Amino acid sequence: MASKADLVRAQSWACDLSDAEVERASRGFSERSFAAGTYICHRGDRLDHWTGVISGLIKISVISRAGKAMTFAGAGAGSWFGEGSVLKGEPRKYDVVAIRDTRLAMLNKTTFDWLSENSLAFNRFLVRHLNERMGQFIGTIEFDRILKPQDRVARSLSWFFNPFLSPDMAGHLEITQEELGLLAGVSRQIVNKSLQALQAQGMVEVSHGRIVVLDLEGLTRYES
DNA sequence: TCATTAAATTGTT
DNA sequence: AACAATTTAATGA
The missing domain is CATH 2.60.120.10 (Jelly Rolls)
Structure with a gap:
């Protein structure tokens, strides 16, 4: 115990x-x-x-x-x-x-x-933590103004796997396409198509209610 | 353990 | 948004 x-x-x-x-x-x-x-x-x-x-x-x-x-x-x-x-x-x-x-x-x-x-x-950790979080939010501004729907899906996915902010994530995520759509700000249909495209490119592996990330680096800087 | 059914999720239009 | 297809979870024999 x-x-x-x-x-x-x-x-x-x-x-x-x-x-x-x-x-x-x-x-x-x-x-x-x-x-x-x-x-x-x-x-x-x-x-x-x-x-x-x-x-x-x-x-x-x-x-x-x-x-x-x-x-x-x-x-x-x-x-x-x-x-x-x-x-x-x-x-x-x-x-x-x-x-x-x-x-x-x-x-x-x-x-x-x-x-x-x-x-x-502890303070060193907090500073690093806040800085990393800030970086992610700066990224969302680019995200909102420049990126296409499938890019947003890819990058939304990558957020879950930031090694500093979420160090205990295994290489997969249990999330519905609907929830991912809410997070990325796109429709469920777009999420569905985007995941299929990302899978075809070998970056993820999708199954029922579950997404396995194969190429985190690629998702993080994904831009189609 | 297997079959049946309901519910959740995905895929398509 | 609506509908069909698929997968999972729950139930009971």
């Missing part, structure tokens, strides 16, 4: 922490499970935890007043999010929904604050 300290040590932000820091982090560390389709938090909630995906898949989204669903980002195993709301002590600005059955790790605000005030290693 893995101890809580072992679970903490397995997280990407903990590998350079001292034993004392890991011990401190363990005390504010907990786990929760969510069934597919359930809300992890709603916009406006006060959720004072920094949150990481241990297994499964989540999306960060909103529903407009007109009822339109808008997905900003997806996150798979090893991905941590929500530091913005924790740092500022603000309510969540977005909904977080489990796409698949998901196990989450949570670090409470007290512990998060303690680490950011006392651990150099």
Whole structure:
């Protein structure tokens, strides 16, 4: 049976922490499970935890007043999010929904604050983490203005496999074409055609509810 | 374990 | 958006 300290040590932000820091982090560390389709938090909630995906898949989204669903980002195993709301002590600005059955790790605000005030290693991680995330969002601007639909599908897929932001992703993803469409901002039909094209080019392997990535580098810079 | 059915997802128009 | 085809999951013999 893995101890809580072992679970903490397995997280990407903990590998350079001292034993004392890991011990401190363990005390504010907990786990929760969510069934597919359930809300992890709603916009406006006060959720004072920094949150990481241990297994499964989540999306960060909103529903407009007109009822339109808008997905900003997806996150798979090893991905941590929500530091913005924790740092500022603000309510969540977005909904977080489990796409698949998901196990989450949570670090409470007290512990998060303690680490950011006392651990150099933790701060190094945070800076790198925020920088990597920023890079991804800069990419989405190019994405919106320049890229064609199938390029968007390819790059949306690649986001799940950023080795720094989602270090625990295996080489495959369990997601429906509809969900991928919401994330890429294209119709389900476009996703379907695009995946077939990407498969023909040997970059992915698609099966029912599952996509295997064969050429991550190619997807990341895909432009048809 | 196998057959039947319902539900989810994909493929096409 | 609608429809057909396919795959998976659940149920019960």
